[in-house]
Amino acid sequence: MLKETLLRAIESGARVLKEYFGGRFEISSKDTLNNLVTEVDKRSEQVIIDSIRQYYPDHFILSEEAGEIPGSPEFKWIIDPIDGTVNYAHGVPICAVSIGLEKNGEIILGAVCNPFSEELFFAQKGFGASLNDKRIEVSPLENLDRALLVTGFPYSWENVSNDPVKTFERFVRKGIPVRRLGSAALDLCWVACGRFDGFWEFNLQAWDSAAGMLVVREAGGMVTDFSGNAYSPYQRELLASNGKIHNQMLKALLEN
Numbered sequence: 001m002l003k004e005t006l007l008r009a010i011e012s013g014a015r016v017l018k019e020y021f022g023g024r025f026e027i028s029s030k031d032t033l034n035n036l037v038t039e040v041d042k043r044s045e046q047v048i049i050d051s052i053r054q055y056y057p058d059h060f061i062l063s064e065e066a067g068e069i070p071g072s073p074e075f076k077w078i079i080d081p082i083d084g085t086v087n088y089a090h091g092v093p094i095c096a097v098s099i100g101l102e103k104n105g106e107i108i109l110g111a112v113c114n115p116f117s118e119e120l121f122f123a124q125k126g127f128g129a130s131l132n133d134k135r136i137e138v139s140p141l142e143n144l145d146r147a148l149l150v151t152g153f154p155y156s157w158e159n160v161s162n163d164p165v166k167t168f169e170r171f172v173r174k175g176i177p178v179r180r181l182g183s184a185a186l187d188l189c190w191v192a193c194g195r196f197d198g199f200w201e202f203n204l205q206a207w208d209s210a211a212g213m214l215v216v217r218e219a220g221g222m223v224t225d226f227s228g229n230a231y232s233p234y235q236r237e238l239l240a241s242n243g244k245i246h247n248q249m250l251k252a253l254l255e256n
Contacts, residue, residue, distance in 0.1 A: 001055065002075075003124065006099055006109050009051040013044040013081055013097040014115035021116070022091050038089055041065055044081035044097060052077055064207045076102040078233065080207035083112075084183030093117070098185035100210030100233070107233065110211030112185045121189040121215050129218035131193050138221040138242035139194040144252070147197035147245055150179045150187045154203035164202050170252050184238075188212025191240050192219035198241035198249050200226075206233040213240065222246045226253050 020040045045065050052059065060071040063079035077099060082088050084095030093116035101109040112121040121136075123129040129136050141147055149171060153164050171178050179196070181187055185208060187199045192215045210233040213223045222243040223231045228250050231238055241249055 002101060003109060005052060005055045006101060006111055007120075007122070009048045009077075010097050010099050010111045010113045010120070012047040012051045013099075014113045016040060016044040016047055017082060017088065017095070017097065018115045021088065021093070038082070038085060040088065041082045041085055045079060048079055048081060048097070048099065062206060064205070074104055078102060078107075078206050078210040080185060083185040083208060084181075087182045092182070094181050094186065095183050096185050096189075098207065098211045100207075100214065102210070107210055107214045110214035112189050112211050112215065114186060119189075121192065121212075123192075123211075123215040123218040125214065125218065127218070129192055129215045131189075136193040136219050138192060138216070138219050139197050140244070141197045141242060142244045144198075144245045144248035145174065145176065148177050148179070148195075149249075150181060150190065150196045150199045152180060152182065152184055152187065152201040154201075167200070167202075167253060170255055174252070184208040185212045188223075188240055189215050191221055191242065192216045194242075198239070198245055200239045200249065200253060201237075203236050204233075204238055209233045209238055213238070216240045224250075226250070 042065055045063050058072045060073060060076040061069040062076055080098040082095055083098045088095040096112050096114040098112045100107050108125045110123045121131050184201055184204055189212055190196045191199050216223050223240045225231050225235050226237045226239055239249060
């Protein structure tokens with residue numbers, strides 16, 4: 001029933017994104033000028049929460065706009081109603097609804113849906129990862145120099161230990177192609193299905209990565225912090241890869 005509830009919830013949020021895409025809606029800024037929130041974020045979030053509450057009214061919810069909604073600590077739903085809000089607000093269809101489910105501190109289910117490409121990524125701990133019900137796996141690439149990478153930049157980085165632009169420069173100076181799509185959840189899923197070989201980003205929030213990190217791991221990839229330690233969605237620094245180039249990426253990230 002947990003899986004079915006997750007899929008119903010993410011589909012309800014995805015319908016909201018499609019309904020309002022390209023139209024007129026209210027847009028405002030949060031803590032920085034370009035950290036946007038739209039009325040569509042809030043509508044998507046509400047239908048997702050309502051869908052979950054219909055079956056699990058006592059579960060804890062952590063959502064980007066609503067924050068913490070207290071409940072039983074055993075289960076926590078971690079929701080991003082639009083991952084890639086800036087893209088969405090500008091009519092760029094590279095964005096997604098992302099929902100992860102945590103049980104006793106461990107992510108056990110995750111789904112990421114881009115309604116515009118009609119792609120639904122799903123993972124269940126111990127059961128693998130899929131894209132539209134077809135099993136997916138990370139790429140077999142072993143050489144970082146031949147990799148296609150993806151990254152994102154925080155809206156503000158005064159408090160991060162490494163300069164994101166200088167880190168980006170380390171990779172591109174090696175001649176490695178690096179993309180920036182604007183949705184961490186999709187970046188992770190695209191690593192999981194082999195479109196990208198690796199992804200890193202600074203200053204993420206739990207709702208950005210909770211679902212996608214499970215999709216990568218269940219597709220055979222690796223997700224750590226920048227020190228190579230096991231990653232938690234409550235950490236700000238994330239490195240995800242196919243596993244084979246992980247140590248090479250870590251070395252590049254930590255170069256002086």
